[in-house]
Structures are given as structure tokens and as C-alpha cells.
Amino acid sequence: MTPNFSDNKFHNIGVAAKGKNFEPLARKASEVSDPAQLAFDPNFTELGRFVVTRQPKDIGAFKTPGLRDISLTAPYMHDGSEATLLDVVNFYDRGGEPNPYLDGGITPLKLTDQEKQDLVAFMESLTGQGTGSPTRAELQDPGKEASR
Ligand code: HEM
Numbered sequence: 001m002t003p004n005f006s007d008n009k010f011h012n013i014g015v016a017a018k019g020k021n022f023e024p025l026a027r028k029a030s031e032v033s034d035p036a037q038l039a040f041d042p043n044f045t046e047l048g049r050f051v052v053t054r055q056p057k058d059i060g061a062f063k064t065p066g067l068r069d070i071s072l073t074a075p076y077m078h079d080g081s082e083a084t085l086l087d088v089v090n091f092y093d094r095g096g097e098p099n100p101y102l103d104g105g106i107t108p109l110k111l112t113d114q115e116k117q118d119l120v121a122f123m124e125s126l127t128g129q130g131t132g133s134p135t136r137a138e139l140q141d142p143g144k145e146a147s148r
Helices: 022-030 035-038 085-093 114-122 136-140
Strands: none
Touching: 085 114
8 A cells, every 4th residue: 555545556447348348449549559649539548558558458447546635536437437435435346347357356345334334434534634635616716726
């Protein structure tokens, strides 16, 4: 565990796999030589780290974000597909979204309701006070930050 609660690595936890067929997408992406062109094309961004490394093991893999102040930054995941921290916990509890490139560490957890609430409470406890992190209002209106 690192100070920002991320392993700073890339994993496929199945977020990008929702409704996606990775193989034809990866084949098409392999024909484009400029990674920047892929990174800004919404048809290809769900391939994640693959657009940079071109290695099949990186298909649908995204960088593990830090969890500090996580309660202030909903919605969650690279595509904003999980609305609340409890939704995120339920996502992990299901074992992510099955796909051929799913990270080995992602399996159904069978958590009790109490364990889910405990995980959410833990993540909420990572919210700082006066650390300089922008509040939700400031994120939505960056002008407010300057006047602090
Ligand atoms: C129950 C345990 C876990 C909890 C509570 C948890 C919590 C979270 C949360 C809240 C996010 C959203 C962050 C954001 O959108 O800013 C997230 C994203 C992510 N987590 Fe976890 N995590 C857990 C286990 C894991 C494990 C085991 C891995 C790696 C194998 C992992 C890798 C990732 C990655 C790669 C993302 C980004 C996914 C994307 O943006 O599509 N997490 N996690």
C-alpha cells in the first residue's frame, strides 16, 4: 500500500468491458501507428493501457487511482460508470465485469452488508480537511479556489 492508496500500476478490473468486444477493437487499433490518435478517439479509449504498450495483457487496463479524498470525487472509474462508493464496492463484490483480460486479483468477494458499509466508511475516512484538496463546489467552479 502506498501513501496515496494506489499500487500505481495498471489493471483490467472489467470496467471497460461492459458491452465491449475487445478483440476486433484491438485489431483495428493495431493498424493505427500514432498512440495519441488512439488516446483521443472514444472508440479506442476503452482499450486503456493497450493503446500505449500494444501488449494484449494491457487490454482494458487502467491505472489504479489514489483513494485520498475519494468521497469528494464521484462519479467513479475512468468512465464515471459507478455513481457512489457503495456502487463501487458492489462492483468489486460481483467480481468486476467478466472479460478475457480480467486481472487475476478480481474475483467475487461475497461481502456482507456490514462489510460493504465498513469499506465505504473506510474510504470516507480518507477525506482530508484543509489539505488544499478542492471541494466539489470548487471543482465545478474553479474560480472559487483562487479566492480561498
Ligand atoms: C474491495 C477492494 C477495493 C476497493 C474498495 C477499491 C476502491 C476503488 C475505487 C473507489 C475506485 C474508483 C476511483 C476513482 O474513480 O477515482 C477504484 C478504481 C480502480 N481500482 Fe480499486 N478498489 C479495490 C480493489 C482493487 C484491486 C484488487 C485492484 C487491482 C487488482 C484495483 C484496481 C483499480 C483500478 C485499476 C481502478 C481504476 C478503474 C477505472 O478507472 O476504470 N482495485 N477502486
